Amino acid sequence: MKDGPDISRLGALIGDPARANILTALMSGKALTASELAGEAGVTLQTASSHLAKLEQGALIRVRREGRHKYITLASDDVAHVLEAMMGLAAGSGQLRTRPGPRDPEMRHARICYNHLAGDMGTRMYDSMIARGFLDHSGDALTLGAQGRTFVTDLGLDLDTLPSPRAPLCRDCLDWSERRSHLAGRLGRGLLAHFETTGWASRVPDSRIIRFTPRGQAAFEAAFPAP
Structure with missing residues (x-):
């Protein structure tokens, strides 16, 4: 063996x-x-x-x-990351259980991945923060730089109050629909909770869909411009 x-x-x-x-x-x-x-x-x-x-x-x-x-x-978050990666692998190889439905565009636009934002909105947020140097992926781990800390603080998120202090602050997670990374970890979880608290977005009942209001969509696009 x-x-x-x-x-x-x-x-x-x-x-x-x-x-x-x-x-x-x-x-x-x-x-x-x-x-x-x-x-x-x-x-x-x-x-x-x-x-x-x-x-x-x-x-x-x-x-x-x-x-x-x-x-x-x-x-744990680790289980969620593995499942999300497997969904991406299945989608990429055409292993789909059902035909695309009317809710699929919303799922691909914005959805929850266990406790953080995924879909097009999730990868846009990740790419925007990487492009402006707020997140750094030059080492083995994803880190939040000084400018990034200032940015999220100005956005209204208190980093000191984020739950699960033993968990990584930042972590990338492979998005199954975009086949690129989105932001996980305590920061990803905190930002999604912040979007909900400020009224930018809300969860669709009995679904993984995250639906942004018109005001929230505009505010999100201003905060996270496409790179």
């Missing part, structure tokens, strides 16, 4: 269609119940519970208990 991480086990967990649907539903960043995930997967609650047990055992999901209720989320 070869040494090293066992990617075949993770591949088998993600590769089951019902479990893939469950994981994709959790990419919304919301905590969902087993019943809700059974509906997303198109299976019975009993079958969904079996799938969830395997995903939890494989450290792909986290189960949180609140009183009598259980809520399920992805286990």
